[in-house]
Amino acid sequence: MEYFIRLLAHWGLNGVSLFRSAPNNNNIDRKIEEALDAVKTHLMLAVHKEVDFLKTRVSTLEGRVNELEIENSILRVNYLLFKS
DSSP: OHHHHHHHHHTTOOHHHHHHTHHHHHHHHHHHHHHHHHHHHHHHHHHHHHHHHHHHHHHHHHHHHHHHHHHHHHHHHHHHHHHO
């Protein structure tokens, strides 16, 4: 505790000046909270956009897999027919 008091004294602060600056601290806290909310909103929008993109991509790839499985089946049947 003494270290903290000496540190405050070194900076020219005391308990009274700390309490007097409380409204400024509230203003800073409010600005920090607003900035964090803005960052949160931005990240949520970016995540939703990425999720939508990935859902579309997965759907496209699943369609392609189905096409290739059908093609593979056709090729196997043709191979068996022409093999004999």
